[in-house]
Amino acid sequence: MKRKVTKAVFPVAGLGTRFLPATKSVPKEIMTLVDRPLIQYAIDEARAAGIKEFIFVTSRGKSALEDYFDRAPELEAALETKGKQDLLEALEQTYMESGAIAYIRQHRPLGLGHAVWCARRLIGDEPFAVMLPDDVIAGEKSCLQQMVEAHEETGGCMVAAMEVPPSRTSSYGVLDVKEGNGRLMRLRGMVEKPAAGTAPSNLAVIGRYILTPQVMENLNRMKKGAGGEIQLTDAIADELVAGRDVFGYQFEGDRFDCGSKSGFLQATVAFGLSRPDLRDELARYLDNLMAHRNAAQ
Ligand code: G1P
Numbered sequence: 001m002k003r004k005v006t007k008a009v010f011p012v013a014g015l016g017t018r019f020l021p022a023t024k025s026v027p028k029e030i031m032t033l034v035d036r037p038l039i040q041y042a043i044d045e046a047r048a049a050g051i052k053e054f055i056f057v058t059s060r061g062k063s064a065l066e067d068y069f070d071r072a073p074e075l076e077a078a079l080e081t082k083g084k085q086d087l088l089e090a091l092e093q094t095y096m097e098s099g100a101i102a103y104i105r106q107h108r109p110l111g112l113g114h115a116v117w118c119a120r121r122l123i124g125d126e127p128f129a130v131m132l133p134d135d136v137i138a139g140e141k142s143c144l145q146q147m148v149e150a151h152e153e154t155g156g157c158m159v160a161a162m163e164v165p166p167s168r169t170s171s172y173g174v175l176d177v178k179e180g181n182g183r184l185m186r187l188r189g190m191v192e193k194p195a196a197g198t199a200p201s202n203l204a205v206i207g208r209y210i211l212t213p214q215v216m217e218n219l220n221r222m223k224k225g226a227g228g229e230i231q232l233t234d235a236i237a238d239e240l241v242a243g244r245d246v247f248g249y250q251f252e253g254d255r256f257d258c259g260s261k262s263g264f265l266q267a268t269v270a271f272g273l274s275r276p277d278l279r280d281e282l283a284r285y286l287d288n289l290m291a292h293r294n295a296a297q
Contacts, residue, residue, distance in 0.1 A: 002155055005148055005210055007122070008051040008129040010042060011115035013059035013106040018259065027062045029133050031264070034271050034278070038258055039065065040093060042133040049144035051129060054101045055122050057115045066103055069096050111229025116211075117219035125213050127151075130232070132207025136267050138274070139253025143208050146251050150184055151210045156245030157236050160208035161185070162255055170196050173205035173233035175248045185248040189240055192226040192233035203248060205233060206255055214239060 016028030023031075029039040043054065058065060072091070079088050102122055106115045116130055129144055137143040143160055151158050161175055176189035177200075191200060209232070218235040225231035239246050254270065257263030272282045 002152065003126050004050065005127050005129055005151065006051060007053040007055060007126060008046045008131055008144075009055045009057060009116055009119045009123070010039070010131055010133060011057045011106075011112055012039070012062060012065060012133060013057050013109065013115055015059075015109070018261065019264075025061075027065050028259075029062075030064050030068060031258075033136065033258070033264075033267050034275060036093075037068065038133045038136065039068070041136050042131045044093065045137065045142040045144050046129065046131060048142040049129070049148045051144070052100060053122075054096065055119045056101070056103045057106050057118050058103050059106055059109070069094055069101055071095065111225075111227075111231055113219050113225075113230040113232040113235050114222070116232055116235075117216060117230070120216040120219070123213060123216060127210060127212055130207075130209040130211060134257065134259035135207035136256045136258050137206070137208070137251065137253045138256070138270065139251070141252070143206075143251040143253050143255075146183075146253075147208060147210055147249050150247070150249050154184070154245065154247050156247060157212055157215060157239050158210045158247045158249055159190070159236065160206040161203045161248035161250050162206050163202055163250075164204040166199065166202050167196075169199035169202055169204060170194060171204075173231075174199045174201060175203040175205065176200035177203065177248065183250045183252075185250070187240060187246045187248055190233050190237040190246070192231045203250075205248075206251075208251070209236070211236065212239070212244075214242075214244065 012029050014028065016023035019028055019031065030037045033041065046054065056065065076088065104118050106118045131144065147158055147160060164172060170193055173190055173192045174194050175187055177185045178188040179186050189200065215235050218238040222230055223234055225234040236246055256267035258267055273279050
């Protein structure tokens with residue numbers, strides 16, 4: 001019988017240097033799109049996919065993340081006194097059942113594969129999801145849920161995939177596809193950050209994974225890959241070498257690269273425009289701005 005995927009690992013140990021100075025004292029994952037931190041989008045997506053246990057791989061300077069998912073008795077009391085029911089409801093999404101959330105530290109920045117490996121004892125012998133909160137995906141059905149449904153049919157490992165321009169493949173893990181069947185593809189290989197002109201396709205890995213516990217065993221080998229780091233992509237590709245299945249899944253939805261400034265700005269505008277309470281004013285502002293820009297050109 002296939003095991004249900006109920007655990008997700010969130011690698012959140014990165015320094016967020018691309019957003020300095022903001023990230024000097026604020027973890028990147030707490031930066032907000034409209035009024036919710038990046039991490040909340042990932043948690044909501046995980047919950048919608050049936051995840052019940054949330055494992056954060058953190059590092060020094062990330063305590064704001066732990067506080068975010070804790071109760072805030074003084075704030076709650078103040079809001080109660082003022083009768084701010086709507087704000088109390090807004091806090092609901094930040095509450096976690098006790099014992100459902102765990103924090104593990106990655107003591108040294110040795111790569112994404114190493115970060116995931118740090119969670120091995122909490123994962124044990126179960127399939128698990130990995131979610132990179134930098135990749136924010138908007139869509140009718142959560143990306144991870146789409147993958148969980150596809151995974152119920154396939155088993156094995158599965159990575160989210162998206163076409164990117166050939167000039168961008170060297171920033172991603174890239175898929176070598178054996179055969180495709182609509183959104184679902186069976187893979188032959190995967191390469192992390194291939195040098196320009198050597199990518200096996202223009203299908204990039206996006207930060208959603210469903211992995212078997214064997215991947216943790218592959219990570220035990222601590223093999224260094226692209227950039228001298230222990231790469232998750234390599235540990236997944238090792239499954240193919242061992243003759244086990246790995247699938248790519250081209251999800252439905254809009255993905256924003258919130259690890260980059262321009263992606264973060266685009267996500268801010270897109271999420272602002274999708275909010276009934278903000279969209280009219282924001283759209284008017286953008287229309288005016290563009291009209292002025294075009295007139296000035
Ligand atoms: C990581 C993964 C890469 C993947 C990317 C998706 O890279 O190593 O395979 O394509 O996330 O966002 P990073 O962006 O951390 O360099």
